[in-house]
Amino acid sequence: MSTDPANTPGPVVRPYAMTGGRTRSRYELAIEALVVTTSFGEERAIQLALEQQTIAAMCRQVRSVAEIAAGLRVPLGVARVLVGDMADEGYVRVHQQPDRDEAPDLALLERVLSGLRKL
Amino acid sequence: MDYRPSRPHTVGRQIASPAPSPVKIIIAGGFGAGKTTFVGTVSEIPPLTTEAALTSASLGIDDTSQVGAKTTTTVAMDFGRITLLDSVILYLFGTPGQDRFWFMWDELVLGAIGAIVLVDTRRLADSFPAVDYFEERDIPFLVAVNRFEGAREYRLDEVRNALDVDPRRPIIFCDARRRESVRQALVALVRHSLDVVTSEEAQRGLPRANTRVD
Ligand SMILES: Nc1nc2c(ncn2[C@@H]2O[C@H](COP(=O)(O)OP(=O)(O)OP(=O)(O)O)[C@@H](O)[C@H]2O)c(=O)[nH]1
Ligand SMILES: [Mg+2]
Numbered sequence: 167m168s169t170d171p172a173n174t175p176g177p178v179v180r181p182y183a184m185t186g187g188r189t190r191s192r193y194e195l196a197i198e199a200l201v202v203t204t205s206f207g208e209e210r211a212i213q214l215a216l217e218q219q220t221i222a223a224m225c226r227q228v229r230s231v232a233e234i235a236a237g238l239r240v241p242l243g244v245a246r247v248l249v250g251d252m253a254d255e256g257y258v259r260v261h262q263q264p265d266r267d268e269a270p271d272l273a274l275l276e277r278v279l280s281g282l283r284k285l
Numbered sequence: 286m287d288y289r290p291s292r293p294h295t296v297g298r299q300i301a302s303p304a305p306s307p308v309k310i311i312i313a314g315g316f317g318a319g320k321t322t323f324v325g326t327v328s329e330i331p332p333l334t335t336e337a338a339l340t341s342a343s344l345g346i347d348d349t350s351q352v353g354a355k356t357t358t359t360v361a362m363d364f365g366r367i368t369l370l371d372s373v374i375l376y377l378f379g380t381p382g383q384d385r386f387w388f389m390w391d392e393l394v395l396g397a398i399g400a401i402v403l404v405d406t407r408r409l410a411d412s413f414p415a416v417d418y419f420e421e422r423d424i425p426f427l428v429a430v431n432r433f434e435g436a437r438e439y440r441l442d443e444v445r446n447a448l449d450v451d452p453r454r455p456i457i458f459c460d461a462r463r464r465e466s467v468r469q470a471l472v473a474l475v476r477h478s479l480d481v482v483t484s485e486e487a488q489r490g491l492p493r494a495n496t497r498v499d
Contacts, residue, residue: 170488198376228305236333279475281369
């Protein structure tokens with residue numbers, strides 16, 4: 167049986183099993199959207215599914231959806247669904263630009279510029 | 286689309302600092318032009334890789350000609366992060382090198398500050414597709430010319446002519462291995478984006494409403 171590819175060691179949970187086969191979050195989470203665990207999320211973390219516990223722990227410090235995907239070693243689409251579900255439940259808060267299609271406004275660009283100048 | 290969690294359970298945890306704002310810059314260019322190096326040079330975390338799973342349906346014409354087979358391909362993107370002032374977090378995304386994954390960029394470039402196209406002067410033509418892509422979509426970008434050992438020394442105006450980019454388009458030399466050089470390239474791009482946004486607003490004759498929400 168050891169030659170069966172299904173038995174070869176892999177991730178503890180198959181990516182698409184984690185999200186019940188859904189790969190598209192109902193929310194348009196940007197790849198750079200920032201995720202922070204709420205105090206409610208911290209309280210309930212112990213009751214969450216394993217991968218959501220991992221997200222809750224990671225996002226005590228603000229992290230992007232991209233970082234969550236990389237940290238969990240799952241494709242972006244999977245990370246989006248997991249984060250979207252947690253946001254629905256109030257376990258995490260998500261920060262992103264109000265309009266995903268729009269470039270940052272002047273005020274934000276100015277902040278980026280002054281930040282880069284001081285780097 | 287604005288995002289609001291359905292249940293605001295965060296009342297007891299007021300944070301004085303402003304809400305974090307994510308921003309991103311795309312690092313593009315041909316194969317081996319220095320994209321990963323560029324990201325790694327300024328990132329505060331070791332560059333990470335994220336994968337997007339794609340099926341052949343979304344790949345369009347598949348040059349491997351696997352007719353009828355629905356294959357899943359993953360596209361890997363490098364990215365890095367720089368925490369700037371005022372809880373502004375800048376992400377740098379290195380585009381996948383392969384041409385056929387451009388459709389990925391469409392999603393990636395949404396809402397970006399702009400792009401830096403890295404050019405290896407030994408293979409100028411490799412950067413044409415990236416230049417075309419950002420020009421066609423009116424995405425602010427600049428051209429950063431990498432000087433690799435053994436490459437003939439080009440002047441910037443020669444590269445500009447070869448790439449046929451607008452005279453107003455910034456074009457600079459950049460060594461992706463040097464932090465200061467990379468920082469300057471980022472500054473130059475953000476200034477260019479500011480110019481673009483400012484002139485767009487002047488054309489429209491009204492300031493863009495500041496609608497930023499968390
Ligand atoms: N001389 C010089 N060499 C560089 C520079 N940037 C990168 N290199 C070298 O070029 C090689 C390729 O750099 P990468 O950063 O891997 O290029 P890349 O664009 O990520 O490559 P792909 O992802 O394969 O398309 C490495 O050996 C780098 O050390 C540069 O600015 N100047
Ligand atoms: Mg690379």
